[in-house]
Amino acid sequence: MTTPNAAPPPAAGLRLPPVLLPVADDLARLEACLRDGEGIEFDLLRQLLDWVFSSGGKRIRPAMVFGAARLGRADPEAVTRLAAAIETLHTATLVHDDLVDGAMIRRGMPTLNTRWSAGATVLAGDWLFARAARFAADTGHIRVMQIFARMLGTLTDGELRQMFGRQGIPTREAYAYRIYAKTASLFEAATEAAGVLMGAGPDDIDALAAFGRQAGMAFQIVDDILDFTSTEARLGKPVGSDLRGGTVTLPALIYLDGHPEAAGWWANGSAPDADRVEGVIEAIRGDADVLAAARDAARARLAAALDALRTLPAGAARDDLEHIARFAVERDT
Amino acid sequence: MTTPNAAPPPAAGLRLPPVLLPVADDLARLEACLRDGEGIEFDLLRQLLDWVFSSGGKRIRPAMVFGAARLGRADPEAVTRLAAAIETLHTATLVHDDLVDGAMIRRGMPTLNTRWSAGATVLAGDWLFARAARFAADTGHIRVMQIFARMLGTLTDGELRQMFGRQGIPTREAYAYRIYAKTASLFEAATEAAGVLMGAGPDDIDALAAFGRQAGMAFQIVDDILDFTSTEARLGKPVGSDLRGGTVTLPALIYLDGHPEAAGWWANGSAPDADRVEGVIEAIRGDADVLAAARDAARARLAAALDALRTLPAGAARDDLEHIARFAVERDT
Numbered sequence: 001m002t003t004p005n006a007a008p009p010p011a012a013g014l015r016l017p018p019v020l021l022p023v024a025d026d027l028a029r030l031e032a033c034l035r036d037g038e039g040i041e042f043d044l045l046r047q048l049l050d051w052v053f054s055s056g057g058k059r060i061r062p063a064m065v066f067g068a069a070r071l072g073r074a075d076p077e078a079v080t081r082l083a084a085a086i087e088t089l090h091t092a093t094l095v096h097d098d099l100v101d102g103a104m105i106r107r108g109m110p111t112l113n114t115r116w117s118a119g120a121t122v123l124a125g126d127w128l129f130a131r132a133a134r135f136a137a138d139t140g141h142i143r144v145m146q147i148f149a150r151m152l153g154t155l156t157d158g159e160l161r162q163m164f165g166r167q168g169i170p171t172r173e174a175y176a177y178r179i180y181a182k183t184a185s186l187f188e189a190a191t192e193a194a195g196v197l198m199g200a201g202p203d204d205i206d207a208l209a210a211f212g213r214q215a216g217m218a219f220q221i222v223d224d225i226l227d228f229t230s231t232e233a234r235l236g237k238p239v240g241s242d243l244r245g246g247t248v249t250l251p252a253l254i255y256l257d258g259h260p261e262a263a264g265w266w267a268n269g270s271a272p273d274a275d276r277v278e279g280v281i282e283a284i285r286g287d288a289d290v291l292a293a294a295r296d297a298a299r300a301r302l303a304a305a306l307d308a309l310r311t312l313p314a315g316a317a318r319d320d321l322e323h324i325a326r327f328a329v330e331r332d333t
Numbered sequence: 334m335t336t337p338n339a340a341p342p343p344a345a346g347l348r349l350p351p352v353l354l355p356v357a358d359d360l361a362r363l364e365a366c367l368r369d370g371e372g373i374e375f376d377l378l379r380q381l382l383d384w385v386f387s388s389g390g391k392r393i394r395p396a397m398v399f400g401a402a403r404l405g406r407a408d409p410e411a412v413t414r415l416a417a418a419i420e421t422l423h424t425a426t427l428v429h430d431d432l433v434d435g436a437m438i439r440r441g442m443p444t445l446n447t448r449w450s451a452g453a454t455v456l457a458g459d460w461l462f463a464r465a466a467r468f469a470a471d472t473g474h475i476r477v478m479q480i481f482a483r484m485l486g487t488l489t490d491g492e493l494r495q496m497f498g499r500q501g502i503p504t505r506e507a508y509a510y511r512i513y514a515k516t517a518s519l520f521e522a523a524t525e526a527a528g529v530l531m532g533a534g535p536d537d538i539d540a541l542a543a544f545g546r547q548a549g550m551a552f553q554i555v556d557d558i559l560d561f562t563s564t565e566a567r568l569g570k571p572v573g574s575d576l577r578g579g580t581v582t583l584p585a586l587i588y589l590d591g592h593p594e595a596a597g598w599w600a601n602g603s604a605p606d607a608d609r610v611e612g613v614i615e616a617i618r619g620d621a622d623v624l625a626a627a628r629d630a631a632r633a634r635l636a637a638a639l640d641a642l643r644t645l646p647a648g649a650a651r652d653d654l655e656h657i658a659r660f661a662v663e664r665d666t
Contacts, residue, residue, distance in 0.1 A: 042494055096459060100452035119433035122455055123492045126429060129462055130485035137482040142475040149470040152463035159456045161375055 019327040020059070022320040026066035026080070027059055033084045033135075048112075048124055052091050055107040060219065060328055061086045061190050067321035068191040068208055071312055072198030078139045079197055085135035085148060086190045092128035093155060095121060100163070101245060108236035144193045151189035154181050162247070169248050169256060169266045179220040180213070187216025207311045211325070214305035219328040221298040224249035226332070228284050229291060234333045240281035246271055251294045255284045302329045352660040353392075355653040359399035359413070360392055366417045366468075381445075381457055385424050388440040393552065393661055394419045394523050400654040401524040401541055404645055405531030411472045412530055418468035418481060419523045425461035426488060428454060433496070434578060441569035477526045484522035487514050495580070502581050502589060502599045512553040513546070520549025540644045544658070547638035552661040554631040557582035559665070561617050562624060567666045573614035579604055584627045588617045635662045 016024055034053050037046040062083035069079040097103070098111040099121045105111065113121040129152075136148040158181020170178065191212030195205035226235065227242045228251050235241075242249050248256070248266065256263040262280055265272035272280075284290055305325050312318055349357055367386050370379040395416035402412040430436070431444040432454045438444065446454040462485075469481040491514020503511065524545030528538040559568065560575045561584050568574075575582050581589070581599065589596040595613055598605035605613075617623055638658050645651055 040490075042490060044497055045490065045493065093459075096455050100455055118451065120493070120496055122429050122433055122458075123489060123496060125455075126426075126458075126462070127486070127489035127493055129459070130482065130489045133466055133478075133482040134486055137475065137479040140475055142470065142473055142478065145466075145475065145478045146470040149463065149466040153460070153467055156456060156460035156463045157373075157375060157378065160378065160453070160460055163453055163456060164377055 017327060017331075019323045020063050022070070023063050023066040023324075026076075026083070027062060029076075029080050030059070030062050030066075030083050030087070033080050034087060045127065048127070051112065052095065052128070055109045057087075057091075057107065058331075059087065060324075061090055061186060063324050064187055064212060064215065064321075065190045065194050067317075067324045068194035068212070069198055070317040070320065071208075072195075072200055074194070074198040078141070079194065081135045081138040082144060082190075082193050082197060085132045085139070086186060088128055088135060089132035089148075089152070089155075090186060092125050092132055093159070095125040095128060097159070099125070100159075103237070105237050108233075139193075139197065141193075141196055143196045147189050147193045147196070151185045154185040158182050158185075169253065169263060172253065175248075175250060175253060176217070179217055179224070183220035183223070184213045184216030187219065188213035191215075204312055207308045210308035211305045211321075214301045214308065215325040215328055218298045218301035218305065218325075221250055221294060221301065222329050222331065225251055225291060225294050225298070228281065230333065239285070240278075243281055243284075244274075244277055250297060251284050251290055252280070254293050255280065255287060255290045258290075259283075298329050302326065350660060350664075352656045353396050355403070356396050356399040356657075359409075359416070360395060362409075362413050363392070363395050363399075363416050363420065366413055367420060378460065381460070384445065385428065385461070388442045390420075390424075390440065391664075392420065393657075394423055394519060396657050397520055397545060397548070397654075398523045398527050400650075400657045401527035401545070402531055403650040403653065404541075405528075405533055407527070407531040411474070412527065414468045414471040415477060415523075415526050415530060418465045418472070419519060421461055421468060422465035422481075422485070422488075423519060425458050425465055426492070428458040428461060430492070432458070433492075436570070438570050441566075472526075472530065474526075474529055476529050480522050480526045480529070484518045487518040491515050491518075502586065502596060505586065508581075508583060508586060509550070512550055512557075516553035516556075517546045517549030520552065521546035524548075537645055540641045543641035544638045544654075547634045547641065548658040548661055551631045551634035551638065551658075554583055554627060554634065555662050555664065558584055558624060558627045558631070561614065563666065572618070573611070576614055576617075577607075577610055583630060584617050584623055585613070587626050588613065588620060588623045591623075592616075631662050635659065 016027070020027065031053075035049045037049065040046050040049075065079060065083040065086055069082075094106065095112050098106060099113040099118060102113075103111050104114050112124060116124065133148070136145050139145075158178055161181070162178055165174070188209050189212070192205055192209035195208040200208065224242065227249065228240060230239060232238050238244075243252050256266070259280075262276070262283075265276055271277075302325060306322055309318060309322060309325070349360070353360065364386075368382045370382065373379050373382075398412060398416040398419055402415075427439065428445050431439060432446045432451060435446075436444050437447050445457060449457065466481070469478050472478075491511055494514070495511055498507070521542050522545070525538055525542035528541040533541065557575065560582065561573060563572065565571050571577075576585050589599070592613075595609070595616075598609055604610075635658060639655060642651060642655060642658070
């Protein structure tokens with residue numbers, strides 16, 4: 001069995017977009033926390049942490065935690081632990097997802113399951129789940145832990161539904177639930193729990209939860225658009241992977257609404273042949289109306305997020321958080 | 334993909350040994366909680382709960398929770414949630430273990446991974462982990478959650494060590510750590526967290542943790558002995574599975590101490606051939622001295638558990654808990 005150490009990934013470091021500069025110090029503390037090997041006696045696990053966190057990632061979820069926490073006064077150590085819990089949990093789900101999907105590449109790097117056996121990858125993901133739970137418990141707030149556990153339930157429920165329902169074309173409601181469960185539930189937990197840590201009142205915590213949820217929906221819709229419109233170099237994986245893998249996302253839903261003949265290929269219960277799928281991927285990439293409609297859907301979610309946010313006190317911290325949410329939608333990578 | 338529903342397991346029901354009668358009502362409430370489908374909209378997940386909990390199991394871990402909680406006054410609802418967290422987590426680890434080990438049979442029933450794809454089994458285990466975390470958070474005590482998260486870290490660390498270190502003969506210390514991580518850490522968390530729920534003082538909580546830890550060590554040593562001495566019908570899997578699968582447990586360690594020529598087959602780094610392994614399994618089964626020495630090791634752990642327990646106030650509840658611990662060692666199944 002090859003250990004991660006046998007082929008160390010390049011240390012990508014953090015390339016912070018300007019919008020994240022207000023939380024740059026927080027994110028630097030987070031990096032140290034994510035890879036902190038204290039108390040880990042087993043070398044392989046320290047290597048695992050380096051491996052799974054070295055590809056960087058956008059750290060958008062922790063940025064939401066830190067940005068939200070700046071709206072009030074919270075213990076910085078507890079906030080860092082919350083951010084670490086959110087990002088570590090996100091990483092744990094990626095490790096298991098890549099295994100389940102047989103993905104070979106993520107963020108331009110080989111996935112863990114290309115290096116480790118399936119069994120070891122299962123256990124590595126479990127260990128990361130445990131580490132995330134530990135970070136969440138370290139905040140010292142039972143309510144944070146309850147938010148975390150509820151979200152974990154939603155996330156895993158969504159994964160199972162996607163696996164058992166992958167065939168065919170989902171309804172818009174099923175699509176919305178899928179991206180809520182997969183992505184927005186984590187954003188929601190991030191901002192809601194930040195509200196708990198700052199001792200916000202119930203209305204403010206609800207507003208922060210709604211802000212995170214809607215921003216997360218927007219973020220995932222943009223991800224689903226970029227899967228068609230971006231380049232393999234930027235995505236770190238082939239363009240059109242979602243549809244090719246049988247997952248029908250919003251751009252495809254919009255396209256298939258206007259192309260019943262193509263919709264029929266999916267609707268009959270078996271996946272269409274590869275050539276047809278490639279043809280639809282190309283058609284969506286070239287259909288400006290479809291892509292614009294999908295972008296509009298993301299912007300509507302962003303607007304809902306900002307409406308919720310604007311019930312909170314105005315100021316520089318709120319402006320910074322708004323910019324982070326806008327960035328999640330306007331990004332091109 | 335076959336759903337569990339396609340081949341429902343027999344509802345085994347609970348066959349309580351007399352020693353568990355003092356906590357029979359608690360265990361009945363637990364069963365309802367473990368399979369409670371409230372809030373689960375996805376049919377498949379309700380079926381999953383029925384599937385994984387229908388084979389019964391000994392419920393020894395929840396019995397330790399309930400038995401310990403009777404030493405003081407704790408909210409029964411919180412205690413039930415703690416017991417459900419412990420048993421659900423135990424079940425989640427079995428689901429992933431069976432997948433990792435390629436096990437086909439557990440407790441005489443087909444494992445989940447024989448019915449579901451590997452990917453679905455990974456996600457089902459994750460969903461059970463999430464459910465366990467939810468139960469633990471539902472106790473409303475952050476310290477319970479911290480105990481739970483710490484134990485989850487130990488458990489997954491132990492699984493990874495076992496996977497990467499499976500070749501060869503472990504030292505006694507490595508064996509002790511393995512069974513602590515795999516089993517005793519869960520027993521320890523069960524009784525320690527029960528102490529937290531009853532508002533026990535620090536010394537009593539420490540004593541309860543030590544009691545659970547030592548009883549868990551004894552329980553696993555007995556499991557390791559029964560893997561050699563029991564029958565396939567009682568084990569629900571073939572006799573000698575551990576050694577055949579490359580896991581060298583205490584009876585084998587004791588045997589190999591006295592048989593250097595056989596020890597050499599493992600010590601050279603590659604597993605011995607199947608015939609030699611079968612020969613050693615038969616030799617251990619027939620070696621009364623080896624089995625007695627292993628039993629003595631289990632009894633020494635039990636004695637340490639009872640020493641810790643006896644620092645707590647005497648009474649019927651303590652006697653009942655002592656009987657549960659004795660049962661964990663004296664059982665023959």
